[in-house]
Amino acid sequence: MTADRPIVFVVDDDARVRVALSSLLASAGLDVAVFASATEFLNADKPDAPACLVLDLELPDIHGLELQKELAEREAPPIIFITGHGDVPSSVRAMKAGAVEFLSKPFGDEELLHAIDAAIALDRAARLKRSQRAELARRYERLTPREREVLTFVVAGFANKLTADELGTSEITIGVHRGQIMRKMGARSLAELVRFADKLGIAPHEGV
C-alpha cells in the first residue's frame, strides 16, 4: 500500500450498512476497511496513509462521541458521523468536537463522498504539517545547549552585543553560535528561523 493512496475506515455494527458502504466507496475508487465495533477499530493495524473515519454514532461497545474524544488525543483521521437517529444535540456536540460531517441515515452518495474528500484533504494537510514539524524537531535536536540558549535571544530580536553581555561572553562567540544555529536549522534567513522556532514552540527570551 503506497503511502499516498487514501483509505476510508468504516465503523458500524450493522453488517448491511458495512457491506453497502464498502461497495459504494469501492465503486468510487476508494480503499475501505470496515470494523463492527470501536474496539475492533482501535486494535487494528492501520496503514500510514491519508485516511478518514466513517463512524456510526451508536455502537454497541463505545458511544461514537466517546470514541471521538478518545481519538482526539491521538493523531487520528478526521471523523464523519453517520446515525440512524439524527438527534440534534448529538450532532452539535460532534461538530463542536471537530467532526467533518454529521450524516443522517439514509444519505446520498454525493454527500458522503464530498465529506470523505474533504476529510482526506484535511488529513493530508495534517499529515504534512506533522511531518514538517518532525523534521524541524530533528534539526533542533542537533543544537548544543548553548546554541539552544542563544536561539531564544535571536528569535527575540536581541543584537549580538546585547546577547553577549547577557550571557557573559564575547560578541564574536555569539556570532559563531548564530552561524551554527542558522546552518543546523537550515534557515535561509532570520525571518525563517523565527518561523521555525515558532513552529517548534520555542519561547523567545523575554526582557533584559
Added chain:
Amino acid sequence: MSTIRPHTSDELPQVRAIVDNIPAFIAIHNESGELEFDNRAAQEYHGLGVADTKQWQTSEVVHPDDLPALIASYQRALTTGQPREIEVRLRRADGVYRWFHIRSVRSSDGDEGASRWYTVGTEIHDRKVADDALRQSETFLLEVQRLSRTGGWRYDLATDRVESSPEIQRAYAVQPGEDISRPPFWFDRIHPEDRPRVQAQFERCLLEKADYRAGYRVVLPDGSIRYQYATGHPVTNHAGDVVEFIGASMDMTEYWLATTERGLAEEALRKSEERWRAVFENSAIGVALTDPSGRFLATNSAFQKMLGYTEGEIGALTFLELTHEDYRESNWQLVTELLEGKRKQFQIEKQYRRKDGSLIWVSNNVSLVPGTESMPRFLMALSEDITERKRTEETLRRTQAELAHVTRVASLGEMTASIAHEVNQPLAAVVANGHACLRWLSASPPNLPRAVEAAERIVKDGKDAGEVVRRVRALFKRTGVEKVPLDLREVIGEVLRLLDSYPARKHVSLDVVLDSDVPPVFADRVQLQQLVLNLMLNAFEALEPVSGRVKQLSVRSKRANGREAVIQVCDNGIGLDDSVAAFEPFVSTKPEGMGLGLAICRSIVVAHEGTLSAERNVGFGTTFTVTLPVQPVASQ
C-alpha cells in the same frame, strides 16, 4: 142437556138448586169480563150480591197481590179463547183472604152468537198453606245444611243408587259429568289411606244393621283435602231386612284444623307451604324447577317475565330449548355431573333466548333437590338477569382495550427513536447499495458482477425495512384479543428486535437467557409483546438516572413447577418505593409517567390467568416476574 141460562125465567129450579148447592164457586162472565152470574156459595163467601162482585177488577174481592196476574190471565184467555187456570186469593166476608183454584172455559150460547166464560172456583187454601210451609221448611233445611256444612245422603240397596243433597255434593266438589248416583264415586273421593277402613266399616254396618259412623279425609279434584264426619242409619222393612241407609256427612275441616294437634301441625305446614309459595312467586330472582330431563315443572313469575313466556308455555319446554346453542353442551355436561353426584351445585353464566327472540344474559345457580318417597328428585335453578352487568363489563373491557391501545401508542412515542433507527439502518444500506450499483454500471467498463451484488442487497435490505414496519404495526394496531399457543422465545425475541438499539443508546448491558424447554403459553401475541415491551421500557427508564455503576438489564424466560412459564425482567436501576402501589393506575415514580404501564401489564396478565409481581432486589433495582400457565401437553 140444557144449558144454564142465568137470570132467565125459564131456568129449571133443579138446576138452580144444583148450582147453588155445589161446594164450589160458579160464575159466568161475558166477553168483556163482567160478572153476569155467581152462585150462592160464592155470594155467601163474599157476603156480597152480583152487583158488588161485578166490580171485582177494582174492588178488593181479589187479593191486590194476585190481581195483576188474574187480569193478565183473563186478557190472555180472551185473546186466545183457551181455557185458563190460576190460583188466587179471594176475600171472605170476614175480610180474610183464602186461596182458590180458578178454572174457566169459554162457550157460545148458540142463537145470540155471544160467548161467555164459565168459571169454577175451588177453595185450596189449606193445601196451599201446607205446601208453602213445606217449601219453607225445605229451604230452611237446605240453609241449615249449608250453614252446618252437613249434607244428607240416602243409599238404596235394591237399586244400588245413592241420593245426595246439594250440600254434600258441594262438599265433595262434584264436577259436571260425574256419575254421583253410584257408591264408587263417593268412595273414590276418600283419601287412599282412609278408603279401605271406611269401606270396611260401611260394609260391616250393612251386615250388622248397625249405625254407621266414620271420619275420613276427602281429596278434592284440585288436590286439597277436606275432613268429613259421616253418620248413617239402616232402615229395615217389615221383614227386618235393611232396604236403605240414610245418613248425613259433615265437613269438619275448619273445626279439625282449628282444634286438633295434627290439624294445627298440618295447618302450620300448609301456611308454611303457602309462605314458601309466596316467596317462590314473589321472588325478584327467577326460580325454575325442572325434572332430570330438563323439562320445567314449575317456574315463578320472575322467571316467566324474564323469558317472556306464560307459565303454560314454559311448561311445554325444556331449559335446553331456551338456552343459546353455544351453551347447551357445557350446560348439559354440568347437569349430568350434578345428576351423577359429581357436584353438589354449579353456577353458570349463559344466554337465554326470550320468546320474542332477543337474547338475555343470566347467571344461574343450579342444585339438585333429592327426591323423597312421595316426590321425585328435581333440579332447582335460581336465575338472575345479568344482561345489564354484562353490558357494563363489555363496555369496561372495550375501555380497557382502548386504554391499552393508548398506552401502546404512548410507548410508540417513547420508541420513535428506536423505530427510526430500525428502519433507517436498512434504508441507509438500500440507498448506499443503490448508489454503488449505479456507479458500478456507469464505470467503464461497467462492473456488472458487483452491480448485481449491490442490486441483490437492495432487495434484501428493502425487505428488512418492510419487516420492521410490519412488526411496529402489529404492535400498535387495534386488534381483538386472539389467544393462540405462543413460544415465549419468539414473543420476547420480537420485542428485543424492536428495542435493538436501546442497550447501546442507553448504555445498558443487556443479558438475555431464554430457555428452550418452556412449553407454549396460550396467549394473545400483541398483548404479550405489549407486556414484555412495557416491562423492558420500564426497566430502561429505571436505569436512566443511574451513574457510577454498570447499568444492567436481564430478561429471562423459563419453566417453573412444570405447569408455568415465567418471564423475569430484572434491572439494577432506581427501585420501586411501593411494589404493590406500582400496579395501580396513575401511580408513577416517573415525573412524566402516566402510571398506566404497569396497570396495563397487570390487566394483561390477569386476562391470561397469570400473576405479575415486583420485588426489590438485594442490591439495586427491581425484578418483575410474570407467571403464565402453559398449555397442557394433551391439547397441543
